[in-house]
Amino acid sequence: MNAMSMMRRALAFSSMLAAACGGGDPASPSAATKDSVTDTRPLRMLADARHVSIGGVTGSVLFLQSGAGGDTLRATLKREFNMVWSGNFLKFATIRPTRATFDYRLADSMVTFATTNGMKVRGHTLVWHNQNPAWLTQGTWTRDQTIAALYEHVDAVVGHYRGKLAAWDVVNEVLNDDGTMRSTLWRDRIGDDYIELAFRRAAAADPSVPLYYNDYNIEGPGAKADSAYALVKRLKNAGVPIDGVGFQGHFVVGKLPTRAQLAANIARFVALGVKVEFTEVDVRVALPSNASALAQQAQDYATIVQACLDVPGCDAVEMASVFDGESWVPGTFPGWGDASLLDMTFARKPAYFAVRGALGG
Ligand code: XIL
Numbered sequence: 001m002n003a004m005s006m007m008r009r010a011l012a013f014s015s016m017l018a019a020a021c022g023g024g025d026p027a028s029p030s031a032a033t034k035d036s037v038t039d040t041r042p043l044r045m046l047a048d049a050r051h052v053s054i055g056g057v058t059g060s061v062l063f064l065q066s067g068a069g070g071d072t073l074r075a076t077l078k079r080e081f082n083m084v085w086s087g088n089f090l091k092f093a094t095i096r097p098t099r100a101t102f103d104y105r106l107a108d109s110m111v112t113f114a115t116t117n118g119m120k121v122r123g124h125t126l127v128w129h130n131q132n133p134a135w136l137t138q139g140t141w142t143r144d145q146t147i148a149a150l151y152e153h154v155d156a157v158v159g160h161y162r163g164k165l166a167a168w169d170v171v172n173e174v175l176n177d178d179g180t181m182r183s184t185l186w187r188d189r190i191g192d193d194y195i196e197l198a199f200r201r202a203a204a205a206d207p208s209v210p211l212y213y214n215d216y217n218i219e220g221p222g223a224k225a226d227s228a229y230a231l232v233k234r235l236k237n238a239g240v241p242i243d244g245v246g247f248q249g250h251f252v253v254g255k256l257p258t259r260a261q262l263a264a265n266i267a268r269f270v271a272l273g274v275k276v277e278f279t280e281v282d283v284r285v286a287l288p289s290n291a292s293a294l295a296q297q298a299q300d301y302a303t304i305v306q307a308c309l310d311v312p313g314c315d316a317v318e319m320a321s322v323f324d325g326e327s328w329v330p331g332t333f334p335g336w337g338d339a340s341l342l343d344m345t346f347a348r349k350p351a352y353f354a355v356r357g358a359l360g361g
Contacts (some may be wrong), residue, residue, distance in 0.1 A: 004129060030350075045080040046359035050309060053120055053166070054359070055083035055318025057280070060326050064109060069325070072346050076322055078117040083166065084320050085279065086110060087124035090213060095157065095274040099135050101151075102156055111164055120166035122279065122318065124155055125214065127198045128172040129184035135184055146189040151201050158205035167277070167316075169214040169246055170202050171195050179227030195231075196240045203241035214246030214279055218259025218265075225265055236272050245269050246279035250320065252336075253285045253297045262307035270313030277316035278304055282339035283351070284329045289338040298350035301341070305358035317355075 047054035056077050062069050077084060088094055089106040097103060097300040105351060109122075114121045127150065136149065158168065176182045195213070202211050212323045213235075218228040228245065235242045236320040247266075257265070285293045308314040321327040323342035331335040331351045 004009055005140040014153065016131060016263070017035050028062060029156050033060075041356065041361045043359060043361075044079045044358060046356065046361040047079050047082055050359060051275075051315070052309065052359075053083040053316035053318070054081050054355075055085055055120075055122065055316055056081040056322040057085045057318065057320060063113075064106070064328060069330035073187045073326070074113065076179070076342070078113075078119065081119060081319075081322075083120040083122065083316060084110060084114050084317060086124045088131070091125065091159070092125050092128070092136065093131045093133045093155070096133055096136070096153065097271060098133070102160070104160060106173040109321045111161065114123055115164075121164065122167040122277075122316075123157075123161060123165045123169065123209075124167035124279075125172040126157065126169060126202065129182065129186070130173075132185065136191050141185075141189050143190050144222035146186065146194075147197060150186070150190070150194065150198060152308055154198060154201040155205050158202050158209070161209075162206040165206075165209050165243065168202060168206075169244075169279070170211045170242075172214045173216065173229050174213065174231070175218070175224055176274050177224055179223040196235060196238065196262060199235070199240045199242055200202075210275065211241055212244040212246045212277070212279075213242060216240060216249060216280075218245075219247040219249055219251075219278075220261045222267055232272055232274060236274070240274055242274060244275035244277060246277050248320075249278040249281035249317075251281070251283045251300060251304075253283050253293055253300060256283075257278075259303045259307045259310070262303065263310040266307065266314045270311055275319065276308075276314045277312070278308060278314075279316075279318050281317060282320040282327065282329060284333060284336040287330075287335055293350075294338070294350050297338075298354035301351040302354040302358040303353055 025264050043054045047051065056082065062073050064070065086107055090109055094106060095103050104112060111121055126345055174182055174184075181187060181192060190197070199211055203271055211229070215228055218225040256262075269276050281301070281304055283297045285297055305317050308317050319341060323341045324338060324340045324344045327339050329339040341355060
């Protein structure tokens with residue numbers, strides 16, 4: 001890229017940030033009129049009354065853009081949700097393009113947005129095997145060098161947001177589907193204790209932020225959930241500062257565990273002394289979807305919210321995407337989609353009303 005195009009790109013980025021943080025601020029009166037939905041019972045109001053968080057994610061540049069899509073996304077987020085999670089904004093590759101560079105601009109804009117609109121923020125994620133920069137994934141690393149890189153990252157990033165976040169996903173997706181430990185750059189170079197080292201370091205960097213282990217396919221009964229349970233128990237017994245477990249909640253329509261199974265699994269983790277949150281919920285449907293699939297999806301979303309509300313200690317349900325236009329599903333699972341509460345045009349699906357009903361609205 002030449003100097004001129006780099007400058008153009010930087011200018012475009014700055015104006016996007018300005019739009020997200022203030023310029024096209026959805027809090028301004030003119031922006032309110034752009035949002036056609038006038039609703040006296042947004043999800044967050046109902047969630048507040050139940051003392052739970054209802055979360056939405058953003059993680060795409062749409063959040064930063066002025067104009068119809070970005071305005072509607074931000075207006076929807078702040079109207080419906082009392083929590084946001086950071087999507088791609090805090091992933092290693094996003095904030096550490098080089099070892100010496102810490103680029104917090106995207107994540108900072110989201111934290112500012114959340115603070116302005118009275119929303120909590122989940123930080124995602126410190127230690128993961130995906131979306132890492134080449135300087136970290138490549139080369140030969142000793143255990144000590146990798147621990148040094150881990151500590152450097154945790155100290156800087158957790159330190160940067162000290163006192164500002166409601167949760168940190170310290171480690172993400174540490175298990176294989178059969179329940180064995182996943183081979184990752186962290187585990188392969190450091191050993192199984194990378195998990196406990198990360199938690200202890202994060203607690204030192206921000207003693208007040210709740211620290212989570214986050215994973216998928218651990219929501220209902222099964223070998224992976226049993227291993228996750230055993231892991232959390234081991235960490236707790238060793239005095240590791242873990243405060244919660246995130247159930248990602250990426251489901252296939254009609255293929256969920258039952259409400260009772262979900263609640264029983266949540267309850268056994270809570271009995272270990274941790275919170276449980278659903279952190280990345282979506283319910284994907286084979287495309288093209290139809291009315292009966294969307295009706296089943298609505299029931300599935302209600303099941304998730306009900307199971308969480310069934311167990312004190314489950315205190316948040318966060319959606320993987322606010323609307324289908326930001327969903328990762330079609331790109332990752334070809335032939336599947338329609339997974340969010342709101343469709344491509346932000347119109348509410350039966351699932352939206354089912355979540356509202358489950359929250360008591
Ligand atoms: C996904 C994002 O939504 C996509 O935009 C990105 O291309 C890939 O990652 N588990 C996680 C999330 O913890 O961070 C992933 O998010 C989805 C699976």
